[in-house]
Amino acid sequence: MPAENLLGGEGQGFAGIMANFQNERLALAVMAHSVAALALEGSLRYAKSREAFGRTLAGFQVTRHKLADMATLVEVAREFNYRVAARMEAGKEAVKEVSMAKNFACQACDRVVYDAVQLHGGYGYAKEYLVERLYRDSRVLSIGGGTTEIMKEIIGKVAQF
Numbered sequence: 464m465p466a467e468n469l470l471g472g473e474g475q476g477f478a479g480i481m482a483n484f485q486n487e488r489l490a491l492a493v494m495a496h497s498v499a500a501l502a503l504e505g506s507l508r509y510a511k512s513r514e515a516f517g518r519t520l521a522g523f524q525v526t527r528h529k530l531a532d533m534a535t536l537v538e539v540a541r542e543f544n545y546r547v548a549a550r551m552e553a554g555k556e557a558v559k560e561v562s563m564a565k566n567f568a569c570q571a572c573d574r575v576v577y578d579a580v581q582l583h584g585g586y587g588y589a590k591e592y593l594v595e596r597l598y599r600d601s602r603v604l605s606i607g608g609g610t611t612e613i614m615k616e617i618i619g620k621v622a623q624f
């Protein structure tokens with residue numbers, strides 16, 4: 464293919480790679496809120512079915528509070544990701560926002576999958592249960608596509624901290 468037909472043309476490869484980082488980071492942020500949402504779903508199902516000390520886990524206030532915190536993180540991460548996606552779609556500058564979205568969603572996901580495994584007790588550590596897989600999947604999201612620390616460097620640089 465002639466060079467002028469490539470994204471940005473000859474000599475613009477680095478700019479193309481940098482632009483693609485934005486898409487990759489947003490995709491990872493969306494993956495993070497999606498993994499967290501799956502962990503929440505699995506936890507709700509489990510909490511309503513598992514009985515301990517004469518009631519379901521969902522019958523304990525401490526469990527309901529944990530689920531409320533998980534649901535809050537999922538929803539806030541999802542809404543901010545959508546907002547950043549809309550900003551990108553509108554062709555606006557979003558380098559800082561994408562880095563914030565990735566960090567927030569990945570940290571939210573880490574928190575949610577941790578609580579999901581805890582809520583499942585021993586089963587949370589067993590491969591037969593989805594949350595075990597989600598826990599492992601979550602860990603790589605804040606490493607791939609640029610680590611949490613590098614996202615913070617970018618946020619600081621753009622915001623001129």
Ligand SMILES: Cc1cc2nc3c(=O)[nH]c(=O)nc-3n(C[C@H](O)[C@H](O)[C@H](O)COP(=O)(O)OP(=O)(O)OC[C@H]3O[C@@H](n4cnc5c(N)ncnc54)[C@H](O)[C@@H]3O)c2cc1C
Nearest residue numbers: 487602603604605606607608609610611612613614615616
């Ligand atoms: C499953 C998987 C798939 C991958 N797929 C791809 C792929 O398809 N394409 C691709 O190009 N790459 C891919 N990667 C690589 C990924 O992008 C890198 O692992 C990631 O960017 C971190 O780089 P690193 O591993 O060299 O860690 P390092 O850069 O060595 O970082 C190690 C630690 O030091 C910290 N650190 C480094 N520099 C700084 C700094 N300046 N300030 C503060 N802290 C710092 C990091 O945040 C991290 O905590 C993949 C990685 C994994 C695990």
